[in-house]
Amino acid sequence: MSPRSAGAGAPAPGHTAPLFAALGDETRLALVDRLCAHGPLSITQLTLGSAVTRQAIPKHLHILAAAGLVHDTRRGRERTWTLDTARLDEVRGYLDQIAQQWDAALGRLKMFVED
Secondary structure (H helix, E strand, O other): OOOOOOOOOOOOHHHHHHHHHHHOOHHHHHHHHHHHHHOOEEHHHHHOOOOOOOOHHHHHHHHHHHOOOEEEEEEOOEEEEEEOHHHHHHHHHHHHHHHHHHHHHHHHHHHHHHO
């Protein structure tokens, strides 16, 4: 397999682009960090200690949900948000694949320079 070809089971770049776009925002990245550290949280809990307004948090959460990073569950009148770690694992595999390709390319460059 050439270094540029996709490995088996690795997600296509177009499939991971929405996730990287969602994580490219500092506020959304902070929300993912809080959900990762504390588990399911309500919008009120996610707003506490944040400079972001309570009205802005759902907008960011919906972008994260569209990227497959979070999902919501209704408990009575309250909606809680949970991180979907499977999507992060999928992207980790993609990044590992890129790292392996770079390692292989650097190894070939080193052999070329040393010869």
